[in-house]
Amino acid sequence: MNDNLKKSDFFDKVYIVALEIPYGRVTTYGAIANYLGSKKSARVVGWAMNASHIQENIPAHRVVNRTGLLTGKKHFFGINLMKQLLESEGIKVENDQVVNFNNFFWDPYIELQ
């Protein structure tokens, strides 16, 4: 039926966009939601990230909230894992927040067009 296809559609898109995030760059839940056409569905993007553990190679650590705060860090195995992953990519994280976030921000709506 078309409903099972429809159900995985949004999550699948989120995963695709997440995989398109370049190394050493970060984006926001709202940016992904906006790219998918539902700017208001930022929380759902968070849900997709929460369920992204079923998928492999999903760089969920590159997705932060609009201020660059690592709101999802507690959902990683280690509390410092998200920070470590970002810093390993050259992104400075201080007090659970990305330093110079605007400089690393990658907007799929603009980059992917």
Next chain:
DNA sequence: TCTATGACTCCGG
């Protein structure tokens, strides 16, 4: 079916 929840965001102060 309905209610509650949340890895969010926008708005006004």
Next chain:
DNA sequence: CCCGGAGCCATAG
């Protein structure tokens, strides 16, 4: 940006 309040939408129970 900080703070409090409201809106949004898919999932879980």
